[in-house]
Amino acid sequence: MVKSTNFSQQANQKISREEESADPPFEETYKKLFDEIRIGKATSKMRNYQNLFVVEECELPLIDLELLKGREFEREECKRMIAQASQEWGFFQVVNHGISQDVLLKMRKEQMKLFKKPFHEKMNDKQLNFSAGSYRWGTPSATCLQQLSWSEAFHVPLTDISNSIHHPTTLSFTMEQFATTVSELAHNLARILSERMGYKSKYFREICLPQTCYVRMNRYPACPISPQVFGLMPHTDSDFLTILHQDEIGGLQLVRDGKWISVKPNPEALIINIGDLFQAWSNGVYKSVEHRVVANKAKERFSTAFFLCPSYDTEIRSCFEPSVYKRFTFREFRQQVQEDVKKYGYKVGLPRFLVSTH
Numbered sequence: 001m002v003k004s005t006n007f008s009q010q011a012n013q014k015i016s017r018e019e020e021s022a023d024p025p026f027e028e029t030y031k032k033l034f035d036e037i038r039i040g041k042a043t044s045k046m047r048n049y050q051n052l053f054v055v056e057e058c059e060l061p062l063i064d065l066e067l068l069k070g071r072e073f074e075r076e077e078c079k080r081m082i083a084q085a086s087q088e089w090g091f092f093q094v095v096n097h098g099i100s101q102d103v104l105l106k107m108r109k110e111q112m113k114l115f116k117k118p119f120h121e122k123m124n125d126k127q128l129n130f131s132a133g134s135y136r137w138g139t140p141s142a143t144c145l146q147q148l149s150w151s152e153a154f155h156v157p158l159t160d161i162s163n164s165i166h167h168p169t170t171l172s173f174t175m176e177q178f179a180t181t182v183s184e185l186a187h188n189l190a191r192i193l194s195e196r197m198g199y200k201s202k203y204f205r206e207i208c209l210p211q212t213c214y215v216r217m218n219r220y221p222a223c224p225i226s227p228q229v230f231g232l233m234p235h236t237d238s239d240f241l242t243i244l245h246q247d248e249i250g251g252l253q254l255v256r257d258g259k260w261i262s263v264k265p266n267p268e269a270l271i272i273n274i275g276d277l278f279q280a281w282s283n284g285v286y287k288s289v290e291h292r293v294v295a296n297k298a299k300e301r302f303s304t305a306f307f308l309c310p311s312y313d314t315e316i317r318s319c320f321e322p323s324v325y326k327r328f329t330f331r332e333f334r335q336q337v338q339e340d341v342k343k344y345g346y347k348v349g350l351p352r353f354l355v356s357t358h
């Protein structure tokens, strides 16, 4: 009797410990993949995969958006730099971007509080008033360690953010402030990039609506088996453009001239990257570049991203002929990505839509 009481007490303690843990249960859920390490399969695969260890650190092209408020020649120079970085790097960073440090700081603080909640609460949270499926972690489709992302995220459409304001909390209020200001910046950048291609229009304002644009709050827990697993596996973004704010930990890497390079963190700057849809629309002029996050062995890391996406029925076609890509709707693109991820464990992306040359 004494024994069984002890046992149930222990079990209860274990359950409450598990319930209280904020970290997703990576090891338990992906036990099979972790067995790869024990039998030595993972390391040899990793070596073949891509060189994870030798990466140079770089500073992304830095653009001061204050210039957009300057004289005609300053405005022109700023726009030229934005277009040039989008063509050559697919990535750049901006300062004096109009989103106050106060909003960025508040956003990060609220995000940290949110992720501190016990795992089961994040999975089932009713108080947050986000749609089902907003909370994501790991990679359900992973068949090997290289396809597993050691991270958790809240992936929230702008419409959910506006709705959450009906049950005001500091989190919903801060997200609304963040989303409104960052969304405005995204639209301004999209307009500049389209004007540089000769298009003066409200195109992006008309097609990118709050239902399909979203804010993604990422948390990368410290990962004891880094670098055998990524914080976020290599991918390109399925949008027009992404605006990212990362903390001082570092870990974001991108492909430049065929090599992986790591981005030097600058918490005052916002990182902008071109997504697949801008590459298709610009007929390959602006580049959607592969990037990934390397998990940190000792420290957790946070980032917040805004994705500028069109409504699902929008047809994406290139702004000049002959087009490198077939026309596709955003819905078709998303479906193809999901199909590929399910089938192969990774996203194929734009190459699926190339016009065949024979």
Ligand SMILES: C=C1C[C@]23C[C@@]1(O)CC[C@H]2[C@@]12CC[C@H](O)[C@@](C)(C(=O)O1)[C@H]2[C@@H]3C(=O)O
Binding pocket: 139, 155, 216, 232, 233, 234, 235, 236, 237, 238, 337, 338, 341, 345, 346, 347
């Ligand atoms: C398995 C995958 C889903 C994803 C593309 C990827 O191959 C790797 C990362 C995933 C991610 C993360 C950020 C964005 O939410 C997302 C839309 C993206 O561009 O890369 C998703 C992809 C997805 O669900 O399409």
Ligand SMILES: O=C(O)CCC(=O)C(=O)O
Binding pocket: 216, 218, 232, 237, 244, 246, 251, 252, 291, 292, 293, 302, 303, 304, 305
């Ligand atoms: O966290 C980062 O630095 C990158 C996040 C990212 O690439 C994404 O959410 O698509």
Ligand SMILES: [Fe+2]
Binding pocket: 235, 236, 237, 242, 291
């Ligand atoms: Fe990304």
